[in-house]
Amino acid sequence: MKRTVVLFLVALAMSITSCSPPASNEQTSPPQATQAPTNGIVSTPTPPTPTRTGMPAGVFDLVAKTGGIVRFTLPTPASDPAVADIEAFRKKTGAAPVSYIVADVDNRSGTEVINMYKVSAYDAEGREYAFARAAGVFGEWGPTFGSDYVYRMPDGSILDEATGSALNNEEVRLNNAIDIVASPAQRANIILISKSTDLPKEFTRVAVAPSGMGYPIDALPSGAGGHD
Helix, strand or coil: CHHHHHHHHHHHHHHHHHHCCCCCCCCCCCCCCCCCCCCCCCCCCCCCCCCCCCEECEEEEEECCCCCEEEEEECECCCCHHHHHHHHHHHHHCCCCCEEEEEEEECCCCCCCECCCEEEEECCCCCEEEEEEHHHHHCCCCCEECCCCCEECCCCCEECHHHHHHHHHHHHHHHHHCECCECCCCEEEEEEEECCCCCCCEECEEEEECCCCCCCEECEECCCCCEC
């Protein structure tokens, strides 16, 4: 009887073992990091801001393809004899101080007119200091003669006839005295004026429009080979 019971227990144990599920040999993969959705937007690095080497205020040169050679001091002092009469007129009219450029334009080997339409200088912050031809600037300083036969200054103040007439005649004389172009074979001083007086000590670019409103070309410090 005992033998029968033992055999029964052994058989029962074997039956239970055979019914157990086999041990899995698969290894559980570690959890993967979940990436945040991009919504189709791909970020790109911001390119560095380009920088220009500073050029000290002073003498600048420009040699045009047409043969003209331009040299000027940026800025030209108000005490320069070439601008003495214009500066005196400015003071008489009470106009605000300005900055000057006197461009020595040697067009004796040039083939096209040079009129120095505009000079634009830039500082490290990107601010522009624009110089325009002189007549267009000092023409804003003097009086105008109205249809009521009265001379008025730009601020609206009225001048007596003698004072107004004298200032008006002086403006005409200045216009007639200055050079506005340098023709081929000519050498001339062309004056430009800027209403900016807080010019920096260094410029990152000095762009010149030598012959009208065309694409400007760069002037470089004297001796650096400025050309277009």
